[in-house]
Amino acid sequence: MRILHVVESLAPRYGGPSVACPALCRELVRRGHEVAIYTTNVDGDRLLDVPLGQPIFEKGVEIRYFPGWIQPREYKLSLPLWRALREKTQSFDLAHIYSVYGFPTAAATHFCRIHGRPYLLHPHGSLDPYLRRRHQFRKWLYTKLLLRRSFRHASAILFNSSEEMRLAADWPGLNSPATNGRSAPKKSVAYVGVEDEWFEEANPAACERLMRKFPQLSERRLVVFFGRLNFKKGLDILARAFARVGSAREDVHLVLAGPDSEGYGHKVRGWLKEGGVLEKATYTGPLAGEDRFALMHAAEVFVLPSYTENFGTAVAEAMACAVPVVISDQVNIWPEVAQAGAGLVVRCDPKETAQALLALLDNPARGKEMGQRGGRLVAEKMTWRKVGEQMVEVYQEMLESAARVTQAS
Template sequence: MCRSFKVKILQVIPCYLPAHRYGGPVKSVHELSRKLVELGAEVTVFTTNADGPDDLDVPIGSVVLLDGVKVHYFSVEKPRSYFRSPGLNRALAEQIHQFDLVHINWLYVYPTLTAARQCLRQNVPYILSSRGMLDSNAVAMKGELKKKLYLSLIEKKHLAGAAALHFTSYGEEANSWQSGWNKRHVVVYNGINLSEYADLPDIAEFDQQFPELYGKKIVLFLGRLNYIKGLDLLTQAWPMVVRDLPDAHLVIAGPDDDGYGVKVRQWIRDGGCEQNVTFTGMLLGREKLAALSRADMFVASSYLESFGMAIVEAMACGKPVVITDRVNICREVEQAGAGIVTPCDPPRIADALIMLLKNPKVGREMGTKGLKFVANNFTWDKAAREMTDVYEDVLLKRKR
């Protein structure tokens, strides 16, 4: 592969930084794009100004430069959940031919639809990253019939027409629904920047912000308060943990998603363990690092994770992880010896948490193994190099 990657790439994604509320894909697309720029690529992003029910405070109709990435924000219109943006569609129709390759992220949304259509109309090659939305569990989770109809009637030709389908883990690839529509699959993991986790805040820093944590054994949940994150499972498991270990404390760090946090707080009250739970809201930057530094372990009780960025961040901080078998990197975590994988079953989740809380030496050993695995497999430098190989392969095949 040529190390100076002089290619013009367009990333299309319905939402982008600083819309952190949308979770891992927003950051992962930016980090990959930033690294591609470092390798010599010219990367442009077409996205909307959506930020949940609000609009991002960003300029419309001009370029915003973020870490060398040229970002174009377009106004989102109703229905907002579909990220409809006529302005984005017009820009794609007028400019898509200027790019060597398009990388489309997400499914079931307007930007994905219009980007794939324009690529096919103007004969521009594209990669499609479903970001977990083809996962059979995701398809079956909510509105199954509607999703299957949308995929079959609308997205099938777009999936089939892609130069490749990109998956962020082998688990995501294996679990994908109707991925046979296109057998050109590539797996490139997401990553992190290890340097960000090399100098963590002192563990006392988080206690100063949340004094109720002083002297407690901390289990950290980091993510959106959303059904898919399995907080109903975790809040059923937590009273079992507290009955065995009264000094255990659960930190739930993340933004409320469509009022789901109200349910989570009620479940905590119903379990009678309010004194053993702290809600911090969304944590970013140093605050997030302080939480990771203070935690004794990390938990992800998810019904679905196409990758699990927060899990990898915890591993990068040397923390053992307890995750469900619905996390698509569960095989990698288990093989690395970096944590415990459980079914989506509250008693089993509780047992895993209790075991690690009672055996800190085992937890430290798992944390060390996890950090080593992340350093070897889950970095953005590695991901960007592998993705440039994918892009070059697509472009070379096109020239033949």
């Protein structure tokens, strides 16, 4: 198959699709498919320093960046992307389109319809009720003018968990009726995958190098958060929960690892200072390569108290490293974590979060057992090999359905 992936941006600050899209594409190439990514160079209020309009090949995946407008930043407007989709969409068998509220989605679905190419819409959490309430009028207008039509003509809709699909079920545009001989879009679930290296044993030398970089972490029991410093991650909850944990135990240290591209870190530091635990917390900034693996393996507990979380890739990565997790019941893989016994699930509440962290810190044997269960869960269901297998089946069903419609007409 020749598959086009359309994503608003690959800038790391956006998380979610910007990370998952290239990883899935690499797996599809490994399986023998031709894959291209069309995207913009928008990176918040800046632009990525990348070649524009020409193909770049990364591990067999063709990537084309097109110049976008940084204002209005929410929509990733790009006339060159529009022209490229107009000219190239028909050369692909199908399209996989990420997110829903943006110019690339509107353009890609438009030209797929014109050229008769089946397409899959992948909301990546953007239909979550929590996010739908933000900028509500703007999203209502966009939905009425463009988005319902995009969903009505889609061949498939992909969710990253059953919980994400359940939460989106009341969105008016999701249950589109059959049209023009087509069946209603098929809804599927496929997890975000975890790279194979997360299952490797800890590297003692890498751990030593990390501790030399951050000596305050040595001989401490680490509570680790990996992710963007962003309002939706529940860092106000975490800071206030850790104030309770830090006052109860002298041997703990909170590590916050991830980009702070929105300047949210000063708020987090303020909350930690108010709680009297600023000296027991470290912000490492973004970590990559061996440092990222070393910190995760050094963690005693991983924590993510998000107000909304489409999947929680870092949760799956922690479980792959056999680290027990404490997550909110707004992280959409919480049912899987709870059922597997891989961690503790709490409400978005500082007291409950603190109690869960202390429960695992006070009982290392329990934490170790949960970590092992999490490792088995991810190995069985959340690797890119497993996800790639599922996605090939979804794509094949899309093509078969499109062929039946063509024959019937």
